[in-house]
Amino acid sequence: MPTEPLSRGRIVATAIDLIEREGADAVSMRRIAAELGVGVMSLYNHVPSKDALLNGVAEAVLSEIEFTDDPDAHWTDRVRMQARAFRQIAHDHPRSTMLVVSRQLHSAAGLLPVERALATLRSAGFVGADAVRMLRMFIAYIVGSLLREVGVTPSFAPVHDRTVTAEGVDPTLFPEVSSLAPLLDECDHEAEFEFGLELLIQAIVAHAARKEGTR
Amino acid sequence: MPTEPLSRGRIVATAIDLIEREGADAVSMRRIAAELGVGVMSLYNHVPSKDALLNGVAEAVLSEIEFTDDPDAHWTDRVRMQARAFRQIAHDHPRSTMLVVSRQLHSAAGLLPVERALATLRSAGFVGADAVRMLRMFIAYIVGSLLREVGVTPSFAPVHDRTVTAEGVDPTLFPEVSSLAPLLDECDHEAEFEFGLELLIQAIVAHAARKEGTR
DNA sequence: ACCTGAACACCGTTCAAGT
DNA sequence: ACCTGAACACCGTTCAAGT
Numbered sequence: 001m002p003t004e005p006l007s008r009g010r011i012v013a014t015a016i017d018l019i020e021r022e023g024a025d026a027v028s029m030r031r032i033a034a035e036l037g038v039g040v041m042s043l044y045n046h047v048p049s050k051d052a053l054l055n056g057v058a059e060a061v062l063s064e065i066e067f068t069d070d071p072d073a074h075w076t077d078r079v080r081m082q083a084r085a086f087r088q089i090a091h092d093h094p095r096s097t098m099l100v101v102s103r104q105l106h107s108a109a110g111l112l113p114v115e116r117a118l119a120t121l122r123s124a125g126f127v128g129a130d131a132v133r134m135l136r137m138f139i140a141y142i143v144g145s146l147l148r149e150v151g152v153t154p155s156f157a158p159v160h161d162r163t164v165t166a167e168g169v170d171p172t173l174f175p176e177v178s179s180l181a182p183l184l185d186e187c188d189h190e191a192e193f194e195f196g197l198e199l200l201i202q203a204i205v206a207h208a209a210r211k212e213g214t215r
Numbered sequence: 216m217p218t219e220p221l222s223r224g225r226i227v228a229t230a231i232d233l234i235e236r237e238g239a240d241a242v243s244m245r246r247i248a249a250e251l252g253v254g255v256m257s258l259y260n261h262v263p264s265k266d267a268l269l270n271g272v273a274e275a276v277l278s279e280i281e282f283t284d285d286p287d288a289h290w291t292d293r294v295r296m297q298a299r300a301f302r303q304i305a306h307d308h309p310r311s312t313m314l315v316v317s318r319q320l321h322s323a324a325g326l327l328p329v330e331r332a333l334a335t336l337r338s339a340g341f342v343g344a345d346a347v348r349m350l351r352m353f354i355a356y357i358v359g360s361l362l363r364e365v366g367v368t369p370s371f372a373p374v375h376d377r378t379v380t381a382e383g384v385d386p387t388l389f390p391e392v393s394s395l396a397p398l399l400d401e402c403d404h405e406a407e408f409e410f411g412l413e414l415l416i417q418a419i420v421a422h423a424a425r426k427e428g429t430r
Numbered sequence: 431a432c433c434t435g436a437a438c439a440c441c442g443t444t445c446a447a448g449t
Numbered sequence: 450a451c452c453t454g455a456a457c458a459c460c461g462t463t464c465a466a467g468t
Contacts, residue, residue, distance in 0.1 A: 006451085029442060039453045041443085046451095050442065101362070102313070111389050114399075118391035132398045137356075137411040140363060144355030147316070174326050176333035183347045184329075196352040203418035221432085244461060254434045256462085261432095265461065 006038060008046040012056040019057065019096050029053075058100045059109035061093045067116055075124035076201050079138070082117055083197050086142050090149040090189075097150045101143045125208065134204060141196055149189045221253060223261040227271040234272065234311050242269075273315045274324035276308045282331055290339035291416050294353070297332055298412050301357050305364040305404075312365045316358045340423065349419060356411055364404045 004010065014035050018027055029050055033040040047053045065085050069078060090097050105111075114135065121131040171178035219225065229250050233242055244265055248255040262268045280300050284293060305312050320326075329350065336346040386393035 028440085030440085041454080042452055044443080098317070104366070108388070111384065111392055115389045115392050118395060122391065128395070129398055132395060133407060133410050136363065136402075136407050137414065140359030140411060141352075141356045142359065143362060144357065144359035147358060148351065148355060151319070169326065173323070174330045176337065177326055177330050180333060180343070180347060183344055187351075192348060192351050195348050196355060199352065199418045199422060200414070202421065203414045206417065206421060207414060243459085245459085256435080257433050259462080 006036065006042055006046060008056065010036065011043055011046055011053065012060050015053060015057050016060060016093065016096055019099070020093060023095055024099060027054075054099060055103055055105065057096060058103040058105060059107055061089060061096050061100050062105065062109045062113070064092065065089065065113065067113070069116060069120075071123075075120055076205070078120045078123075079117075079201060080197060082113070082120065083138065083142055083193075086113065087146060087149075087193055090146045094150045097146050101146060138200065141200060145189075145193050145196065148187070149193075221251065221257055221261060223271065225251065226258055226261055226268065227275050230268060230272050231275060231308065231311060234314070235308060238310055239314060244268075269314060270318055270320065272311060273318040273320060274322055276304060276311050276315050277320065277324045277328070279307065280304065280328065282328070284331060284335075286338075290335055291420070293335045293338075294332075294416060295412060297328070297335065298353065298357055298408075301328065302361060302364075302408055305361045309365045312361055316361060353415065356415060360404075360408050360411065363402070364408070 011032060014032050015027055018032060018035060029043055030040050032053075033043055043053075047056065065088060067082060067085050069081065071078075073081075089100055093100070117135050117138070118131055121134050126134055169178040169181055177184065226247060229247050230242055233247060233250060244258055245255050247268075248258055251258075258268075262271065280303060282297060282300050284296065286293075288296075304315055308315070332350050332353070333346055336349050341349050384393040384396055392399065
């Protein structure tokens with residue numbers, strides 16, 4: 001069977017596959033080329049550099065988000081849906097998530113979620129600097145949540161170390177951490193995400209009401 | 216003059232210096248050794264691997280945080296102070312920040328901020344799973360904020376691209392992003408951080424009051 | 431105990447040569 | 450236009466040899 005022609009898309013897809021299978025550290029131009037059965041240098045006919053390839057990976061993952069926006073729904077529901085759609089990345093591409101949130105994207109793939117969020121915030125009455133502030137707060141929370149979910153941000157599970165022994169954390173040095181160890185150890189990512197999301201939305205509703213009151 | 220003896224501390228300090236001067240990509244065992252005027256392999260007498268060295272960097276940066284906690288202050292003020300102390304990392308070690316938030320630390324350096332935060336939350340009446348939830352929400356927001364501040368998370372500044380031209384974003388494709396471009400372009404990191412922090416604290420106060428009311 | 435150079439198995443990318 | 454191997458300047462780490 002004749003192999004499909006090499007293309008940027010095939011290269012990016014192979015990279016994503018490799019990252020999800022073996023982690024971001026496993027990605028190398030040589031490795032991807034081997035995976036595709038071509039010489040390393042063939043890749044450079046379709047991608048200018050490894051850096052550009054990784055941007056392509058981030059864009060591809062971002063493009064896969066399914067934003068099913070209902071313009072008739074209440075704005076709080078639309079925000080909820082968008083936040084959840086974004087969180088889906090951590091589920092669909094856990095080991096690529098870090099790449100997605102850590103790369104500055106200026107293409108359509110990166111701008112579309114922002115465009116949607118700003119439109120939703122406008123429908124809620126937030127315009128200009130207010131809308132941008134709200135957006136940034138949501139992004140910060142979502143990005144931080146995703147990083148915890150994919151395991152790059154501390155979750156404080158006890159491991160074998162000087163301070164963290166097999167029996168757990170030293171209770172005289174860290175009484176709180178020690179007593180809450182079982183709770184810190186486990187994490188229902190969806191529940192935690194939803195909790196913060198609700199709190200944030202409630203806070204924004206209250207904030208808007210406050211401004212309305214002082215007008 | 217006789218050179219100081221090589222030590223884990225000196226190696227870590229050199230690594231931090233190098234990261235802040237030239238970025239995380241510039242860090243290599245060979246480069247650090249050269250900086251210290253020793254052979255590469257000498258490093259391995261004090262540090263088991265590059266990975267361990269980077270953990271050392273994260274711990275050292277984290278240890279430099281100045282937590283000036285006042286147990287008599289109102290818990291909201293204590294939370295504010297702790298959040299700001301953490302944000303100080305982005306100011307003191309911008310190019311090491313990613314390393315700090317992306318490494319799972321189980322040593323005293325990583326546990327201390329958690330211990331303090333949990334103690335403060337307890338004084339506010341949050342115990343058990345509630346305290347852990349609050350803590351996680353704050354961490355998510357702070358981590359996300361720091362990543363934006365050090366420039367790894369999208370800030371959506373217009374650059375030259377297919378969708379983002381020199382004149383700005385295509386207004387027909389991205390009307391919101393386009394009209395808010397000047398606001399998206401600039402960011403007062405302190406103001407943005409404080410805004411979200413206040414909103415979060417207000418949300419928690421309201422949340423607690425709501426629970427109190429239904430008791 | 432600490433240092434070290436040589437060596438091994440890798441990297442990304444340039445270049446000149448092929449078709 | 451697309452592919453490629455050789456080459457260059459790098460990596461982290463193992464190992465055996467030194468003091």
